[in-house]
Amino acid sequence: MTIDTGSARPVVELKPAAMLPVIEIFGPTVQGEGRLVGTPCHFVRFGGCDYRCSWCDTPFAVLPEEVRKNAVRMGPKDIRRELDYLDGAPLWVIVSGGNPAILPLAPFIDHLHDRGFKVALETQGSKYPKWLHMVDLLTLSPKPPSSGMVTDFDVLDEIISGAIETEQAVDVKIVIFNEDDFQYAREVSARYNMGMRMQNSDFRFFLSQGTNVGQSTRDDLLDAAVNLMERSLRDPYLCKAAVAVQQHVLYWGHRRGV
Ligand code: SF4
Numbered sequence: 001m002t003i004d005t006g007s008a009r010p011v012v013e014l015k016p017a018a019m020l021p022v023i024e025i026f027g028p029t030v031q032g033e034g035r036l037v038g039t040p041c042h043f044v045r046f047g048g049c050d051y052r053c054s055w056c057d058t059p060f061a062v063l064p065e066e067v068r069k070n071a072v073r074m075g076p077k078d079i080r081r082e083l084d085y086l087d088g089a090p091l092w093v094i095v096s097g098g099n100p101a102i103l104p105l106a107p108f109i110d111h112l113h114d115r116g117f118k119v120a121l122e123t124q125g126s127k128y129p130k131w132l133h134m135v136d137l138l139t140l141s142p143k144p145p146s147s148g149m150v151t152d153f154d155v156l157d158e159i160i161s162g163a164i165e166t167e168q169a170v171d172v173k174i175v176i177f178n179e180d181d182f183q184y185a186r187e188v189s190a191r192y193n194m195g196m197r198m199q200n201s202d203f204r205f206f207l208s209q210g211t212n213v214g215q216s217t218r219d220d221l222l223d224a225a226v227n228l229m230e231r232s233l234r235d236p237y238l239c240k241a242a243v244a245v246q247q248h249v250l251y252w253g254h255r256r257g258v
Pocket residue numbers: 049050051052053055056057058059062097098099124143
């Protein structure tokens with residue numbers, strides 16, 4: 001079976017649905033970051049990731065032994081049924097991980113669209129399954145040097161080119177912990193000409209103040225965000241970026257399931 005995902009979108013081959021490693025399904029809650037900040041949503045978190053970021057705040061969805069322990073294998077219909085049991089009636093489902101781009105999610109996204117949901121998905125941009133362009137909002141969060149990971153810009157270039165071609169809504173988000181990360185954000189902005197991209201395509205660019213799980217207080221987070229904002233506003237490469245504080249961390253800290 002194939003589906004046409006929209007006028008400018010590619011035709012995606014739908015293979016039989018695989019069983020997917022689900023770590024958590026929860027909602028209603030609000031999205032804490034990006035252009036949907038404050039928007040009611042349900043969350044689906046999948047297990048498995050090809051990265052091992054030094055400051056990862058979801059190791060329970062990354063480390064293979066944790067994923068084996070925590071994940072429940074579910075098909076797209078089962079996940080949709082679980083979403084139907086939740087309270088509220090948000091428009092959006094946020095798909096996160098781990099890195100959900102390592103999984104065959106085309107049938108799952110198709111199910112969510114059939115049910116009337118809009119789908120936002122976050123990935124670091126290290127893998128490029130063509131179904132990425134089925135989602136209504138793609139958040140690309142390439143990881144800066146403090147993560148200990150190295151960005152594969154060939155893959156990221158392809159994803160961004162595909163998003164421009166398909167006129168997809170894209171949030172590019174970079175977490176900033178230190179000076180090297182700030183310089184990395186400048187490089188990403190220059191590489192993808194983010195200022196022009198935001199004018200001519202449905203792209204938005206966010207800098208997000210990094211938080212140390214269990215260490216950063218709300219005041220630390222706000223102070224660091226103000227510093228980042230004051231600096232980026234005067235930087236030629238970052239002056240059009242929105243500086244965002246992870247609102248869910250402000251509200252709930254790093255508690256799971258909110
Ligand atoms: S890419 Fe995201 S989920 Fe994967 S290790 Fe890094 S922070 Fe964790």
